[in-house]
Amino acid sequence: MSAPFTADLTGRTALITGASSGIGHAIADLYLRNGATVVGVHRRAVTGHASGYVPVIADLGEPAQVRAAAEEVLRQHRVDILVNNAGLNIRHPFEDFPGEDWDRVQQLNIRAVMELTQLIGRPMLERGAGVVINLASMLSFTGGFTASAYAASKGAIAQLTKSVANEWAPKGVRVNAIAPGFIATEMNVALVADKTRNRQILERIPAGRWGTAQDIAGAALFLASDAARFVHGTVLPVDGGYLAR
Template sequence: MQMTNFSLSQKTAVVTGAARGIGKAAAEGLAEAGADVVLVQRSGAEETKKAVESFGRTCHVIQCDLQDSDAVKAVIPEVVDRFGTIDILVNNAGIQKRHPAVDFPEEDWELVMNIQLKAVWLLSQAAGRVMTEQGSGSIISIASLQSFQGGLFIPAYASAKGAVAQLTKALANEWASKGVNVNAVAPGYVATDMNEALIEDPVRSRQIMERIPAGRWGQPEDFKGPVVFLASEAADFIHGHVLTVDGGWMGR
């Protein structure tokens, strides 16, 4: 194994939801490994853009509301028009809505599903058309522990993340033979804005910490390595895998 197998030099990567958290860390990691990066973001990607460019890489921002299917469908064609191809897609953007299941509003259900699942599908489908034609590429979707567990008060999120794991496997079955790697990363409990309510709840925060063998919440930077690995030639024989990055939570 040569370290050059982890290089992403001359690759073009697309990352959704890259303004902060795991998406920002993923974009920075990909750039550090040599990739040019396209940030797909509704707003607020300036800091990430500066970070990507600090590694000497090209960074382009596409403003897109992932609830808008027509806007989502236009993303990959714009990337290909500007860069000539797409080599890596990281489906990271996400949203969380918490309500008891009996009171869960339909509009919140649709919002979560559109961003967490439909946008992932549309972007993956469009990227897959390009990647299967060129015979190479890597699609990495951000799944969740809720791809395996049901959680509390998050029926839409759990349903969407379960579907992301299954979509990952379905696409891998079709595209592995065409040189395209489709995998997912399932974060554990990570200190991001999405988990702010849990972090600030002294009881739930304590309960969560007690189950994490690593003894800490995850940090966005913990995801640089896994994303770069799955995007690189080092992961060429990994297809349809959901990689938990959880401090040992699922093994407890």
């Protein structure tokens, strides 16, 4: 078995949204193990992180709290890496999709990402250095079913990533995204438990297994590291080959 990828993030501070569980928690842990200070933004208290973890409690689904959280972080930290991980999926058949649920998904999945990237990104631009990593999705590429709001928001994330990368790459700030495949996290508990859907999903994944949060964290560490210094505007699938099938 090959050694895991490592990167020296000593002296760098990463702001990670949705770091209380799942993918965000795994990214935070891996960054901490590689020397970073991690500021995690989440709605509830979290335990289990190593020293160097700084929690900020905020609900990014509430517009006023997005700016307040960013201002609180910037008062105390120079943020070198921003990971926009927090996300929400609410399912309805499209013809019955309530407007209020649609707006909730867009607020957290795209509006909060846009605002945090602006607020945290401006000091990066002034310094001429920084990294932004957005969490896209398989539904940035495919439509899915009963997930129109989520698919719309994640399609927007992919295009936002490319557009901002075009503007910010010449100024020293790298902007990229990760598109997780089927990952065994809290969001997908029902799919894992559904024997029929689970079988159908595994048949479509050449690697023959669900991904783990650690699989995504490894990609996030690479994109944050100097090894990715010439990577700009990519939407990186980490999907076990799902899209290639």
